[in-house]
Amino acid sequence: MSQIILASASPRRRELLEQIGLNFEVCPAKGEEIIIKKEPKEVVMELAAQKAREVASMLKTYGDEHRTLMTPQDTLVIGADTIVAAGSEILGKPKDEEDAFRMLSLLSGKSHSVYTGVAFVFIDRTGRAGEHIFYEKTDVFVRQLKKSEILRYIATGEPSDKAGAYGIQGKFAIYIDKIDGDYNNVVGLPVAAIYRELDRLGIDPYTW
Numbered sequence: 001m002s003q004i005i006l007a008s009a010s011p012r013r014r015e016l017l018e019q020i021g022l023n024f025e026v027c028p029a030k031g032e033e034i035i036i037k038k039e040p041k042e043v044v045m046e047l048a049a050q051k052a053r054e055v056a057s058m059l060k061t062y063g064d065e066h067r068t069l070m071t072p073q074d075t076l077v078i079g080a081d082t083i084v085a086a087g088s089e090i091l092g093k094p095k096d097e098e099d100a101f102r103m104l105s106l107l108s109g110k111s112h113s114v115y116t117g118v119a120f121v122f123i124d125r126t127g128r129a130g131e132h133i134f135y136e137k138t139d140v141f142v143r144q145l146k147k148s149e150i151l152r153y154i155a156t157g158e159p160s161d162k163a164g165a166y167g168i169q170g171k172f173a174i175y176i177d178k179i180d181g182d183y184n185n186v187v188g189l190p191v192a193a194i195y196r197e198l199d200r201l202g203i204d205p206y207t208w
């Protein structure tokens with residue numbers, strides 16, 4: 001017996017894991033995200049690891065009321081974090097509409113990079129843990145946006161819970177000229193890289 005736990009509250013991440021047909025439980029991490037690193041790839045890998053480790057640490061302390069998260073099983077916890085890197089700026093989720101306007105103005109008429117870090121934390125039935133952390137980068141080319149277009153997009157409410165204040169899968173799609181890299185990575189979970197890395201580790205997530 002083994003189990004996969006997605007350490008995320010993001011509906012997009014859940015949908016992407018469902019899309020590829022994995023059996024998994026969802027248990028979001030609640031802790032504060034503490035950024036200490038500077039490089040985008042270091043930031044997303046660190047934050048993904050914090051989320052996966054937080055959920056993994058709960059496995060040992062959970063009581064009977066959370067039976068689904070009890071071991072003894074081999075457990076794989078998956079954490080992820082997405083940010084947008086535009087020039088020297090790192091953009092997370094906007095604080096408010098003003099912040100969303102600032103971010104979208106910054107992205108207008110140029111390309112930026114979306115980084116998603118992914119952390120696997122493995123715990124075997126004897127309680128031993130192991131980690132594997134990596135990231136994926138996708139370049140996104142945004143058309144020149146008029147002020148009225150940015151304001152109209154903000155009024156849709158889509159920016160609020162998304163890194164860089166936009167969702168490629170939503171109404172912002174009309175402003176994206178092209179991307180270079182994995183689309184799913186921009187949405188929040190690079191499922192091809194996840195499968196590739198598990199394969200490299202000798203793990204088949206469908207039979208594991």
Ligand SMILES: Cc1cn([C@H]2C[C@H](O)[C@@H](COP(=O)(O)OP(=O)(O)OP(=O)(O)O)O2)c(=O)[nH]c1=O
Pocket residue numbers: 007008009010012013028029051080081082083084093114161162163164166167168169186187188
């Ligand atoms: C750039 C971009 C980001 N996003 C989303 C993906 C992430 O959910 C979010 C970035 O925030 P994250 O902090 O990576 O994730 P989250 O808080 O939504 O979920 P959790 O920490 O529980 O896993 O932005 C899109 O949905 N579309 C996009 O085009």
